[in-house]
Amino acid sequence: MAFLEVENMSLEFGGVKACQNVNLKLEPGILYGLIGPNGAGKSTIFNVLTGIYPPTTGDVRLSGESLVGKKPFEIAQKGIGRTFQNIRLFKELTVLENVMTAFYSSTHTNLADQIFETKAFHAEEEEIRVKAMELLDVMGIKDLADVPAGGLPYGKQRKLEIARALGLNPKLLLLDEPAAGLNPSETRELTNLIRDIQKARNITVLLIEHDMGLVMKICEKIYVLVQGQLVCEGVAEVVQNDKRVIEAYLGVD
Amino acid sequence: MNEFIQHTINGLALGSIYALVALGYTMVFGVLQLINFAHGDIFMVGSFIGLYFIRFAIPNAEPSIFTAIMVLIAAMVGSAIVGVIIEKFAYRPLRKAPRINILITAIGVSLLLEYGGQLVFGASPQFFPDILPRKLIDIGGDIILDSNQLTIFVMSFVLMQILSFLVFKTQFGRSMRAISHSLETANLIGINVNKVILITFIIGSALAGAAGVLYGVAYPKIDPLLGLLPGLKAFIAAVLGGIGNITGAVIGAIILGLSETYVAGYISSTYRDALAFVILIIVLLVRPGGLLGSKKIEKV
Amino acid sequence: MGKINKTFLLFALLFVVAVCLNFIMGGFNFNLAALFYEKPGRFTGLISPYYYSVLILLGINIILSVSLMLLNGLTGLFTMGHAGFMAIGAYCSASVVSFLLPDAPFVVQLLAGSLSAGLAAGLVGFLIGTSCLRLAGDYLGMVTLGFGEIIRIVFLNIDAVGGARGMTDIPVYMNLGSVFLLTIIIILVIKRISNGRLGRAMLAIKENEMAANMMGINPLNIKVKAFVISSFMAGIAGSFFAHSEGYISTQTFTFAKSFEVIAMNVVGGLGSLSGAIMGAGILTVLPEALRKVQDITGLDIRMVIYALTMVLIMILRPQGLMGNREWKWLSSK
Numbered sequence: 001m002a003f004l005e006v007e008n009m010s011l012e013f014g015g016v017k018a019c020q021n022v023n024l025k026l027e028p029g030i031l032y033g034l035i036g037p038n039g040a041g042k043s044t045i046f047n048v049l050t051g052i053y054p055p056t057t058g059d060v061r062l063s064g065e066s067l068v069g070k071k072p073f074e075i076a077q078k079g080i081g082r083t084f085q086n087i088r089l090f091k092e093l094t095v096l097e098n099v100m101t102a103f104y105s106s107t108h109t110n111l112a113d114q115i116f117e118t119k120a121f122h123a124e125e126e127e128i129r130v131k132a133m134e135l136l137d138v139m140g141i142k143d144l145a146d147v148p149a150g151g152l153p154y155g156k157q158r159k160l161e162i163a164r165a166l167g168l169n170p171k172l173l174l175l176d177e178p179a180a181g182l183n184p185s186e187t188r189e190l191t192n193l194i195r196d197i198q199k200a201r202n203i204t205v206l207l208i209e210h211d212m213g214l215v216m217k218i219c220e221k222i223y224v225l226v227q228g229q230l231v232c233e234g235v236a237e238v239v240q241n242d243k244r245v246i247e248a249y250l251g252v253d
Numbered sequence: 254m255n256e257f258i259q260h261t262i263n264g265l266a267l268g269s270i271y272a273l274v275a276l277g278y279t280m281v282f283g284v285l286q287l288i289n290f291a292h293g294d295i296f297m298v299g300s301f302i303g304l305y306f307i308r309f310a311i312p313n314a315e316p317s318i319f320t321a322i323m324v325l326i327a328a329m330v331g332s333a334i335v336g337v338i339i340e341k342f343a344y345r346p347l348r349k350a351p352r353i354n355i356l357i358t359a360i361g362v363s364l365l366l367e368y369g370g371q372l373v374f375g376a377s378p379q380f381f382p383d384i385l386p387r388k389l390i391d392i393g394g395d396i397i398l399d400s401n402q403l404t405i406f407v408m409s410f411v412l413m414q415i416l417s418f419l420v421f422k423t424q425f426g427r428s429m430r431a432i433s434h435s436l437e438t439a440n441l442i443g444i445n446v447n448k449v450i451l452i453t454f455i456i457g458s459a460l461a462g463a464a465g466v467l468y469g470v471a472y473p474k475i476d477p478l479l480g481l482l483p484g485l486k487a488f489i490a491a492v493l494g495g496i497g498n499i500t501g502a503v504i505g506a507i508i509l510g511l512s513e514t515y516v517a518g519y520i521s522s523t524y525r526d527a528l529a530f531v532i533l534i535i536v537l538l539v540r541p542g543g544l545l546g547s548k549k550i551e552k553v
Numbered sequence: 554m555g556k557i558n559k560t561f562l563l564f565a566l567l568f569v570v571a572v573c574l575n576f577i578m579g580g581f582n583f584n585l586a587a588l589f590y591e592k593p594g595r596f597t598g599l600i601s602p603y604y605y606s607v608l609i610l611l612g613i614n615i616i617l618s619v620s621l622m623l624l625n626g627l628t629g630l631f632t633m634g635h636a637g638f639m640a641i642g643a644y645c646s647a648s649v650v651s652f653l654l655p656d657a658p659f660v661v662q663l664l665a666g667s668l669s670a671g672l673a674a675g676l677v678g679f680l681i682g683t684s685c686l687r688l689a690g691d692y693l694g695m696v697t698l699g700f701g702e703i704i705r706i707v708f709l710n711i712d713a714v715g716g717a718r719g720m721t722d723i724p725v726y727m728n729l730g731s732v733f734l735l736t737i738i739i740i741l742v743i744k745r746i747s748n749g750r751l752g753r754a755m756l757a758i759k760e761n762e763m764a765a766n767m768m769g770i771n772p773l774n775i776k777v778k779a780f781v782i783s784s785f786m787a788g789i790a791g792s793f794f795a796h797s798e799g800y801i802s803t804q805t806f807t808f809a810k811s812f813e814v815i816a817m818n819v820v821g822g823l824g825s826l827s828g829a830i831m832g833a834g835i836l837t838v839l840p841e842a843l844r845k846v847q848d849i850t851g852l853d854i855r856m857v858i859y860a861l862t863m864v865l866i867m868i869l870r871p872q873g874l875m876g877n878r879e880w881k882w883l884s885s886k
Contacts, residue, residue, distance in 0.1 A: 369860075
């Protein structure tokens with residue numbers, strides 16, 4: 001049994017088929033890529049996995065447990081973290097506080113602890129502060145900890161979003177175009193960072209990306225989505241030489 | 254049954270006054286997404302402009318349809334000017350500010366008009382003179398039709414027809430509807446957004462001014478705080494119909510006018526004011542878009 | 554450890570200030586009653602009864618303003634019915650104390666009054682919160698406006714609490730000393746809520762509800778908590794109001810009062826606790842200070858200037874006077 005299974009999942013919006021019979025089987029500790037032309041429904045799959053849209057038919061299971069009908073925050077608590085294509089940071093919070101919010105569900109101080117600022121409260125705050133700083137360190141933005149997130153340059157915002165998602169301590173990390181809008185050297189740096197983090201923490205990563213160089217370089221297995229349907233899956237070489245993939249990207253003549 | 258018909262007649266007259274005010278609320282919300290809390294006070298200003306026009310411009314006029322139309326036009330023009338001043342000096346500088354700021358400004362303008370009104374017109378109620386020859390017509394079975402109610406109803410109807418022509422048949426109307434879909438896009442395709450918003454305020458305020466005069470005709474004691482409750486109720490009527498929706502505002506206002514009159518007549522007048530708020534809550538909880546409104550979905 | 558000491562010092566200082574204020578006002582009477590719960594029988598001329606009541610009103614308005622800030626500024630929930638929760642607190646506390654504990658000692662009255670007020674308002678806040686929090690933006694504002702007015706009209710129609718005449722002869726056990734001290738405590742409580750785990754979750758929801766969801770935060774849960782805490786405190790403000798004035802009527806709790814509290818938040822700077830306090834200060838003191846202008850000009854121009862100031866602040870300084878900043882003693886760092 002795979003770690004994350006998507007079985008015959010379809011999603012319709014009033015007759016428009018956004019996804020049709022999608023089947024994914026993600027094994028633990030592997031870096032997957034999800035590619036496809038614009039509008040193929042890649043982000044939609046993320047939205048189904050994270051509970052934002054319930055699938056019209058089919059099932060999504062994490063370690064055998066169905067996620068259908070679960071609320072987005074419950075799914076997040078079960079260990080699925082994600083980033084967004086259009087960055088969604090808490091702009092007025094500092095960089096550090098952004099990451100600290102991710103520890104919300106794993107901390108337990110109650111209102112009384114907070115109002116009386118008990119020892120437990122201080123200990124826990126300190127603990128998550130340290131953990132959050134470590135994550136910022138990993139992403140290389142530790143020195144910006146006290147800057148409001150909205151004031152960061154674009155590339156750093158992308159990194160912060162990943163750091164924040166890691167704060168959940170996820171088993172599965174969904175990255176939605178993490179390199180979009182970055183220049184080549186930033187992309188290269190981020191590519192290596194993603195692979196390092198994935199290996200070091202031994203988590204499963206599913207990555208949407210248009211930068212084929214990045215995908216082919218780090219993804220161990222790639223899914224190709226065209227018009228809401230998976231047309232191909234396999235390692236980089238298989239995908240690169242698949243006729244349907246080439247057609248989808250270059251057109252048929 | 255006769256009592257019911259009597260209440261219905263009264264309710265329709267009240268509802269048509271609400272409708273004129275509600276139209277202004279809904280039009281401004283359509284273009285600016287602003288609950289213009291000062292709108293009820295423009296209604297009050299219209300009433301007073303009417304009063305002072307009679308007192309100083311045509312002191313010896315006999316009550317007649319002609320007099321009434323003159324007073325109505327004076328109040329509409331005066332209110333429109335007030336509306337323009339408010340939009341230009343209070344709302345326009347805040348076009349890019351957070352919405353809550355504009356809302357607070359609207360509340361500030363509302364207070365300004367109320368207290369300014371007390372300063373200029375005096376705080377005590379004043380009598381609104383007859384501008385129409387009033388006849389009470391017994392149409393059988395103890396049902397009394399007040400000719401004033403009939404006039405209110407007819408005049409509101411005519412004004413609404415003019416408005417619907419403006420909104421649905423003219424270039425201005427198309428621009429206005431375009432802005433209510435998306436202000437940015439309207440701007441990009443070359444619509445003069447500020448001009449259209451200004452015209453929206455002119456029309457909305459003129460209608461409120463007219464409503465103010467008709468209110469004075471129906472309830473001839475007016476004071477500077479007059480706009481508070483009818484203003485709020487007209488706003489609720491607009492929400493009931495689906496805020497931003499012009500037909501909805503009229504339907505909502507008629508429903509509110511009727512149900513208020515029924516509650517006051519059959520249950521108790523002390524709960525009449527609560528009714529509007531109960532309606533507001535039920536509508537928002539059950540159908541937040543109002544009767545004719547549509548639901549919006551957040552895109553991820 | 555340093556932090557605890559600082560808080561302790563702050564409390565000690567505030568205690569001394571409160572004691573001094575009452576000492577000066579209450580005719581240099583140095584006993585517990587005069588300091589904390591008796592309305593001064595005579596005033597020493599240094600501060601007149603009029604200023605005394607303005608200062609009490611200031612404390613109550615600060616509580617209302619900071620409690621609304623928790624909802625509006627911190628969680629991003631726009632509500633327009635704060636006066637309704639204040640009304641529940643005022644009427645509930647006044648009834649409990651007048652009908653059940655008219656002769657109880659100060660501490661019992663204070664505890665019973667404030668707690669019943671806070672719990673009743675909090676309960677109603679919970680009910681309203683759970684039923685309307687799926688609404689967003691202006692719609693939440695409208696529906697809370699409706700609830701606020703309905704609450705007021707219900708009290709208007711209950712004869713046991715005086716109906717339209719209002720409720721009179723409420724035991725007066727709050728004086729400037731206790732109002733002042735409790736106001737400070739409530740400010741500190743709000744500050745601590747906003748600085749910790751819950752406050753971060755609230756801000757996250759305000760900034761981006763979708764992303765907060767993805768962080769495992771249950772938005773509905775946090776919003777209801779914010780609603781309950783905020784209405785609890787508004788209820789307490791109502792209780793303080795009832796027991797320092799000795800008289801309440803539904804006229805005080807109209808939607809105009811709710812708007813006034815929103816204005817305090819926005820004038821001071823939405824999202825800033827210091828701003829909420831400053832806004833409450835300005836909007837309480839300004840209309841009183843303008844009485845002088847009225848005396849000089851002989852015109853009823855006071856409220857006109859008040860309204861104009863509100864509009865001008867919004868136009869000239871849309872982010873409010875404090876913006877997002879905090880005074881040093883209220884900042885988290």
